Amino acid sequence: MKYYSTNGRAPLATLKKAVRKGLAEDRGLYMPERLVALDASFLNNMKDMSLQEMGLHVATAFFGEDVDAVALKRIVDETLCFPIPLVEVEKGIYSLELFHGPTLAFKDVGARFMARMLRYFGGAEGTGTVNVLVATSGDTGSAVANGFLGVDGVHVYVLYPKGKVSPIQECQFTTLGQNITAIEVDGVFDDCQALVKSAFVDEELNRHMALTSANSINVARFLPQSFYYFHAIAQLQRMGYDAARQAVCCVPSGNFGNICSALFGHKMGMPVKRFIAANNSNDTFFRFLRTGDYQAKAGVATIANAMDVGDPSNFARIWDLYGKDVEAIRRDITGTTYTDTQIADTLRTCLGETGYQLDPHGACGYRALKENLQPGEVGFFLETAHPAKFKDTVEAVTGHEVSVPERLQAFMKGEKQSVACSRDFADFKAFLLSR
Numbered sequence: 001m002k003y004y005s006t007n008g009r010a011p012l013a014t015l016k017k018a019v020r021k022g023l024a025e026d027r028g029l030y031m032p033e034r035l036v037a038l039d040a041s042f043l044n045n046m047k048d049m050s051l052q053e054m055g056l057h058v059a060t061a062f063f064g065e066d067v068d069a070v071a072l073k074r075i076v077d078e079t080l081c082f083p084i085p086l087v088e089v090e091k092g093i094y095s096l097e098l099f100h101g102p103t104l105a106f107k108d109v110g111a112r113f114m115a116r117m118l119r120y121f122g123g124a125e126g127t128g129t130v131n132v133l134v135a136t137s138g139d140t141g142s143a144v145a146n147g148f149l150g151v152d153g154v155h156v157y158v159l160y161p162k163g164k165v166s167p168i169q170e171c172q173f174t175t176l177g178q179n180i181t182a183i184e185v186d187g188v189f190d191d192c193q194a195l196v197k198s199a200f201v202d203e204e205l206n207r208h209m210a211l212t213s214a215n216s217i218n219v220a221r222f223l224p225q226s227f228y229y230f231h232a233i234a235q236l237q238r239m240g241y242d243a244a245r246q247a248v249c250c251v252p253s254g255n256f257g258n259i260c261s262a263l264f265g266h267k268m269g270m271p272v273k274r275f276i277a278a279n280n281s282n283d284t285f286f287r288f289l290r291t292g293d294y295q296a297k298a299g300v301a302t303i304a305n306a307m308d309v310g311d312p313s314n315f316a317r318i319w320d321l322y323g324k325d326v327e328a329i330r331r332d333i334t335g336t337t338y339t340d341t342q343i344a345d346t347l348r349t350c351l352g353e354t355g356y357q358l359d360p361h362g363a364c365g366y367r368a369l370k371e372n373l374q375p376g377e378v379g380f381f382l383e384t385a386h387p388a389k390f391k392d393t394v395e396a397v398t399g400h401e402v403s404v405p406e407r408l409q410a411f412m413k414g415e416k417q418s419v420a421c422s423r424d425f426a427d428f429k430a431f432l433l434s435r
């Protein structure tokens, strides 16, 4: 399988190149050249398959031509190593809980899969260590660092703004050691992002070491997210629902990698009636659906901060997948946007009425279903993170204590190790050159 760039001005790439490079030479995002239609027997038997079996089947459709079958099975099994239950919140509305992994957020799935693909295409083929640079305002850094921890052939550098991430987030990437190096930048998140971007285009640095990014632009990070949508649909089928006619899939969205993987799954045959993209006040996609015109704007800070994206990268993939046809996109996807006040109200009301504790991101998804579900439909939203990751916000809004799972507490006991760095690129570059 070859991968083309959404900008159309870069050569076709192999999977190995797409995974090791991340972004195409023309700054476009890689897209698989073909989508393999899933066979009828798989689609008919989904409801009897385990999460790992289903993941392997979908992974084979994407990557089977380029990754050895035994290796791919191992990558899938090591990725899908925690349960992803579909939990009823109230009649007809289900939460797909993606927070039972190591860092309690859905990014664990993509990060674990991508790390293992790099191992396969790096160390295993003798092409040397790949260095992953990731700038984080908190959550991405922890998922990537933990997903890549101890994986041969990969070294991760996590850049984070000094004093600007919560203590619990900081522990999740500064206490790991091994192949993870945390870099504490004397600046804000945008400085971290700028350092990473400068590093990717610096020729001397790229001659010195193989560099890649680990955000959802990487095909090995975003495509595996499709696995759990099949899993959710299978569970609805088991309950007797006709997914193609009834199932509404609602995704709290920021950079749109997560929903994009579901749309790929749908194009390959996953039965779903329709999708909802739930936004916070960063409503670029919502406005696009309204006007047909994509107008990015600067991100604004909200209490669902992992969705604070004003110019979602993966929009380019959705636009390409739907042949640049606004009407076709509108037929499959509707949008919603909620202010912080509405998100807070939803956290409170849902807890009061159903006893279910949402996190601020899942709250956007739940509310979108609650407001838009039609008679005869059944909906599920993605609960993208555990409420304990946003403990202060959730407790302040609901007045109820959120208990912190042991996995999260364990990070707090480790010893913090990080390298201090200024926001000057020359400093960062000198550090990397010394490695």
Ligand SMILES: *Cc1c(COP(=O)(O)O)cnc(C)c1O
Residues within 6 Å of the ligand: 105, 106, 107, 139, 216, 252, 253, 254, 255, 256, 257, 258, 259, 306, 307, 361, 384, 385
């Ligand atoms: C990253 C993230 C999102 C947004 O996902 P995208 O793939 O960027 O749309 C939503 N919720 C949480 C908790 C996240 O960490």
